[in-house]
Amino acid sequence: MFQMASFKIKPEHSGPPELYYNETEASKYASNSHITAIQHEMAERALELLALPEGKCGLLLDIGCGTGMSSEVLQDNGHCFIGLDVSLPMLTIAKDDEDLESGDFVWQDMGKGMPFRPGSFDGAISISAIQWLCHANSSNENPRKRLYFFFQSLYGCLGRGSRAVFQFYPENDAQCDLIMSQATKAGFNGGLVVDYPESTKKKKIYLVLMTGGVAQLPQALNEENDEGRSQIDNAGRSFVWNSRKNEKIVKGSKAWIDQKRLRQAKQGKEVRHESKYSGRKRKPKF
Template sequence: MASFKVKPEHTGPPELYYNETEAAKYASNSHITAIQHEMAERALELLALPEGKTGFLLDIGCGTGMSSEVILDAGHMFVGVDVSRPMLEIARQDEDLESGDFVHQDMGLGMPFRPGSFDGAISISAIQWLCHANASDENPRKRLLFFFQSLYGCLGRGSRAVFQFYPENDEQCDLIMGQAHKAGFNGGLVVDFPEAAKRKKIYLVLMTGGVVQLPQGLTEDGEEGRTQIDNAGRRFVWNSRKNEKVVKGSKAWIEAKRQRQIKQGRDVKHESKYSGRKRKTKF
């Protein structure tokens, strides 16, 4: 008999699922870390922030701070929000994230920030949790609307919010997008690698300004552009392109991190020929 893995959001509220044990397992899983970093990098790219400008970003459902680390490595500042205290505790203990701030908050209760506080927002694998009611007084439709309304208020004029998520079906996509549009956002879905089951990723790109063409979706090398869908149901075809990344722990990654810390006014070690050099295993 085939076995099916139960999705975490079907087991109960996230603040109970991500207890100390699950949070520790999550933070120590190298496969999860690699995927989360990749999706956060893509979400940051879809924000289309001005080049050379340090942004102040909101990381929604930040968890143990994997996506927050990507924000810092790109030269931006952040505030992370999550409903799981154990996840936030791990993030707060990470010295690489000490220049950011973390807030314990349930997304469905809104974002508790002043109007226009942020230059953008990203969220990795979190928004689908709001589609499930874990108590008799929870209404997914109302919680999503209130969340998007509060998010719209705390974003600056002309900024974007990008959500990577795993929808169960088209109805769940429609629910999330519909509530975002009711809150005042424009935008739609960008699908990367739609023909590849394992690599396929869905991003909801929301804009606080007027209607702007959606960014292009990534495709396999050599393939033609794929169809993307906006909030009005219109379809666009884009050309494929490569997305170059810097490997974490490499010399280039270390130097980028060093330069970011210098901009933040922190004391850093000087560059040497040993930067990024693989160390021998200690016994």
């Protein structure tokens, strides 16, 4: 069912994430526009799968937040967030981002548990991170135990009735079964949502976990029901199609910033004033 997309060595096979994502790799990761666009797109979908009440602005946990790409999506949608990651260089980039002002970051190995009080969060998302726990990087690491402890502590810090959504890249059925079995053992129920299952390029896998009673899983996306959603163009830019004006709004453009400003104003937030510099590309920092 789940096969490796190519013969390229995956990062999780190169050693522990705190060593793989050193200052050099973290900088390359943060400056890659294609990675940024894809991460934003997957975070938007994960947020949608959380199925938060309409209009509710919650406190969300971003597990394996990296340089804050997914945290930015949470903030743009009106939520406060706590980002957690094991790579200090990745977190340093996230903390230095002045635009990420509605949250904070925690340096923590998720395999050692979530260091938060019970019921702290209204939901959690994780983009491309959970598969790292399936690999033992030392003789005293047991993937099964680390996964169980992670899910058990996550269950505790989520409010009842909330969800956690993980986008991940399972290598095979056995790895997927391992992750799901430990989540179930920790108290979660739920299952997989596979978007675009027939597409090699667009296929994405999300594990949707619920803390309340058994509920129906969200509908997966396919070519027939994705109109109006975030997409990636040939230049690796994220955009949303505006059907009223018959044009695409590229993320970071003036039109996109204007939409974001209007959305935040409707939420009662203080927004920065509009200027002629909105949407202009900044010069590299010295």
